Amino acid sequence: MGQQPRTLTPHAGPHHELGAEMRAWRTRRGLSLGAMSGIIHFSKGYIGRVERADQAASADLVTAYDHAVRAEGALVRMFRRFSEQDGPALEPSVPRPPVPGAESRVHVSNLGSHVSNDLGHMAEEADGRATSLEGISVPARTDDGGIIFVSISRRALLGTLGTAAAAAALSDASAAAAPPPTPGSLPAMNPIEHLRATRRVLIDNDNMFGPYQSIPIVERQMAAMKSLRRELRGGDRQQLLQLQTQYAELAGWFHQDAGNFRAAQHWMREALELSHLSGDPELTTFILARRSQLAGDMRDPIEALDVAEAAGDRADPGSRLAAVAATFGAHGYALQGDADACQRAYDHAHDLCQRMDPNPDSPWGVWLDPGYIEVHRAQSLNVLGRHHAAAESFGRAITSLPTGFHRDRGVYLARQAVALAGAGEAEQAGTVGLQALRVGVETGSGRITRELARLDDDLGKWHSVITVNEFRDAMRDAVLKQA
Numbered sequence: 001m002g003q004q005p006r007t008l009t010p011h012a013g014p015h016h017e018l019g020a021e022m023r024a025w026r027t028r029r030g031l032s033l034g035a036m037s038g039i040i041h042f043s044k045g046y047i048g049r050v051e052r053a054d055q056a057a058s059a060d061l062v063t064a065y066d067h068a069v070r071a072e073g074a075l076v077r078m079f080r081r082f083s084e085q086d087g088p089a090l091e092p093s094v095p096r097p098p099v100p101g102a103e104s105r106v107h108v109s110n111l112g113s114h115v116s117n118d119l120g121h122m123a124e125e126a127d128g129r130a131t132s133l134e135g136i137s138v139p140a141r142t143d144d145g146g147i148i149f150v151s152i153s154r155r156a157l158l159g160t161l162g163t164a165a166a167a168a169a170l171s172d173a174s175a176a177a178a179p180p181p182t183p184g185s186l187p188a189m190n191p192i193e194h195l196r197a198t199r200r201v202l203i204d205n206d207n208m209f210g211p212y213q214s215i216p217i218v219e220r221q222m223a224a225m226k227s228l229r230r231e232l233r234g235g236d237r238q239q240l241l242q243l244q245t246q247y248a249e250l251a252g253w254f255h256q257d258a259g260n261f262r263a264a265q266h267w268m269r270e271a272l273e274l275s276h277l278s279g280d281p282e283l284t285t286f287i288l289a290r291r292s293q294l295a296g297d298m299r300d301p302i303e304a305l306d307v308a309e310a311a312g313d314r315a316d317p318g319s320r321l322a323a324v325a326a327t328f329g330a331h332g333y334a335l336q337g338d339a340d341a342c343q344r345a346y347d348h349a350h351d352l353c354q355r356m357d358p359n360p361d362s363p364w365g366v367w368l369d370p371g372y373i374e375v376h377r378a379q380s381l382n383v384l385g386r387h388h389a390a391a392e393s394f395g396r397a398i399t400s401l402p403t404g405f406h407r408d409r410g411v412y413l414a415r416q417a418v419a420l421a422g423a424g425e426a427e428q429a430g431t432v433g434l435q436a437l438r439v440g441v442e443t444g445s446g447r448i449t450r451e452l453a454r455l456d457d458d459l460g461k462w463h464s465v466i467t468v469n470e471f472r473d474a475m476r477d478a479v480l481k482q483a
Contacts (some may be wrong), residue, residue, distance in 0.1 A: 015053035025069040040064035047460040100362040167437040210443030211254035245274040259446020286364040304332030323352035334380035387422030410439025414451035430467030
């Protein structure tokens with residue numbers, strides 16, 4: 001006989017009431033925890049803990065859950081109401097220990113890379129906020145051959161490593177969890193110069209190595225800067241605030257690339273808050289634009305549009321940032337299914353790009369060019385169902401991409417493969433998917449692996465196509481199933 005569900009106590013507080021309502025909707029639709037996990041791509045353990053109020057729900061989970069049970073927004077409204085009424089009450093202040101066996105599969109691209117990406121982050125401990133309760137989201141193959149996303153804790157990850165690898169991983173994790181360095185322990189060179197140089201190195205290597213090696217370094221430096229702020233005054237302190245803002249934005253980007261959207265949101269909120277203290281209006285505008293990009297990755301059209309509009313309103317006329325904001329906002333229309341508005345928005349972004357007279361001293365959005373706008377348009381075309389056009393556009397972007405953009409090439413390949421599958425070009429989709437998978441394994445980019453998990457599902461109906469089987473076999477090999 002199976003284990004009976006725990007009796008819920010909806011009157012015990014907002015967590016309990018929301019969890020009970022979620023279970024009631026799931027039960028009403030005749031869905032088991034496993035079935036729900038397969039539909040919304042959150043781990044069964046996490047869903048169960050949310051329903052039992054053992055763990056807080058994320059906005060992403062509630063939105064996906066509401067859609068899956070056809071609650072017509074009832075669960076989302078409840079979540080928002082509790083958030084507005086209770087604020088931090090819906091955000092647990094301490095992590096709960098992982099449920100043994102809840103995370104039973106991990107992606108090999110993450111092994112031995114970054115094992116400290118949980119609530120042990122010292123920078124997150126410093127301000128008492130939990131940003132990554134579910135850890136890193138990674139694709140895992142289920143027993144029936146499907147792909148779902150699960151979260152892997154440090155304990156579960158170390159359980160998959162050998163002794164030598166575990167020792168190395170623990171060394172990295174210990175360094176990441178160490179107390180913030182005091183100003184006296186910073187390098188002998190000017191600490192602000194050191195922090196700038198470190199950030200430059202992280203950015204330069206991002207495309208080659210992906211986010212996992214960089215996240216602990218960024219968060220160690222963030223903790224160092226919090227300590228250093230106590231010692232500096234005047235212009236030095238203002239420079240440090242600008243650097244803190246830039247590091248927070250960079251941490252948000254690394255978590256976004258890793259597919260850890262909740263942590264990305266946390267760091268982008270922190271970056272926006274710090275940007276106001278730094279007194280740099282351009283930096284604030286850039287962070288608003290980046291928040292629109294993050295919302296697009298999270299498939300949140302309203303946030304993508306609203307924040308892009310705010311960034312566009314703040315941007316100086318003729319500036320590069322005005323075109324950046326327009327580019328990111330355009331995808332919001334695609335997510336709404338409004339093809340005409342999406343087309344007009346991208347045309348507007350191109351027009352701004354062509355007419356811009358940017359400040360040569362501004363470092364923000366220097367990567368923006370017509371090709372960058374077009375690769376974003378390609379993703380929007382895919383969302384809108386224009387798969388042939390999307391695949392062709394991604395192909396042009398891949399051809400023109402400079403050699404050093406290794407991770408970006410993998411992202412474009414993965415998205416092109418999804419577009420090809422949508423267009424019915426299964427053989428080519430399998431071939432391109434294999435190329436993307438190699439980059440995904442090398443970099444651990446969640447933006448790649450999420451696209452490939454979708455591709456794996458989309459290609460499931462083409463059992464007789466050789467390249468499809470080769471791709472799906474490679475995906476199976478890239479997922480480590482624990483006993």
